Amino acid sequence: MKVLLAIAGVVAVWGTATVLVVDKFNDPDGADTPQIAADSALQALSAQDKDGLLKVADPDLSGREQAARRLIDQCRGSDFSGARVTVLRSELADYLASGIVTVPHGQSACREFDLEVRRRNGGWFLSLATPEPNPNPLPTAATNR
Numbered sequence: 001m002k003v004l005l006a007i008a009g010v011v012a013v014w015g016t017a018t019v020l021v022v023d024k025f026n027d028p029d030g031a032d033t034p035q036i037a038a039d040s041a042l043q044a045l046s047a048q049d050k051d052g053l054l055k056v057a058d059p060d061l062s063g064r065e066q067a068a069r070r071l072i073d074q075c076r077g078s079d080f081s082g083a084r085v086t087v088l089r090s091e092l093a094d095y096l097a098s099g100i101v102t103v104p105h106g107q108s109a110c111r112e113f114d115l116e117v118r119r120r121n122g123g124w125f126l127s128l129a130t131p132e133p134n135p136n137p138l139p140t141a142a143t144n145r
Helices: 002-026 034-046 050-056 064-075
Strands: 084-089 096-102 112-120 123-126
Touching: 034 050, 034 064, 034 084, 034 096, 034 112, 034 123, 050 064, 050 123
Parallel strands: none
Antiparallel strands: 084 096, 096 112, 112 123
């Protein structure tokens, strides 16, 4: 009986640990630095890996999948040899950084572009999103006056 209780206890502890690890994996902590987040995004982009881009993208932003697809399409066919990303931290807000991606042999829209990186809950994420349409746009100026 003691052996069965010991086995049941080990299985329960192992099951709990497995659930915690799986839960942690599904809720990413983000990168340790903005440079690591930007480098991970560049690596995923060069591999045309949408899932890789989504792993470094802020999970709280909407339109992530569309934005990842659009970025991959923008750089499709580019040669990423010599590609680099230079990250500059914001002087105004310590939770923001900007990455300048340079792809020397990239397609025209992919030669140089910006990535925004932001810190959320202690981790750094790519701000990859499609803006939500404004449900209440401001009226335009009338030209018939």
